[in-house]
Amino acid sequence: MSKSDSTCTAGWFKSSRSSETQSCVEVRFNGNSVLIRDSKYTGPGPTQPIVSVSSTLWPGFLDQVLSANSGGLNEGVAISLHQDGGATISGQGVALIYNADEWDAFAKGVADGQFNRS
Template identity: 40%
Template sequence: MPYSPSATARGWFKSSFSTASGDCVEVRFDGDVVQVRDTKDQGSGPVLTLAAPAWDDFLRRLLSGSVEEDGALAVLPEPRGGAILRAREDGAALRYTRGEWEMFMRGVRAGEFTHSAVVARAS
């Protein structure tokens, strides 16, 4: 059964693979805009915002292993397996632990974060 986050149209959601601790990559679709934040910040940290087509492009690049600095978002590896997600436009960044990033990537591979697919399912 395809994953369909119930909060997609209303608010933030995370990978279905995320642990009970709640620390994870959170995403929200707001029309043609995608927002990304870190749950550890409890809503007070930075929020990365980009156009939905740029988000879907980022996910495609992420899956192919070619996320470079020239895209809307860059992934910078951390020494212990975590990742920094940096917005090219303003340099805002989110830092994720290895576990958080792994759970997000599992959700990406399962198609949980693709804006175009989720919006089509919600219609």
């Protein structure tokens, strides 16, 4: 997915459970899809690894996060939980890897309803 650097930050948000200095799962509602990226990425904006979930499957994705189990969606997007409490979100040839603190902050934000699409 190609984006200019100026649009790379517009509309992205993270869980309020993530500290200012903590790397995190970032989400952006984008028309009929929800985009997910990793704030640890430091390369050029146009090559930012992003996983896209259709807005119709987004509630199922959030349910999968809350289930605390690994699993996948029909679009080939999957969540793989790690033994150390971290997780990997994969899809479209991209793997976003989060440590335990990053995943915990995201999951708590999901539980709080912060990522519900309204």
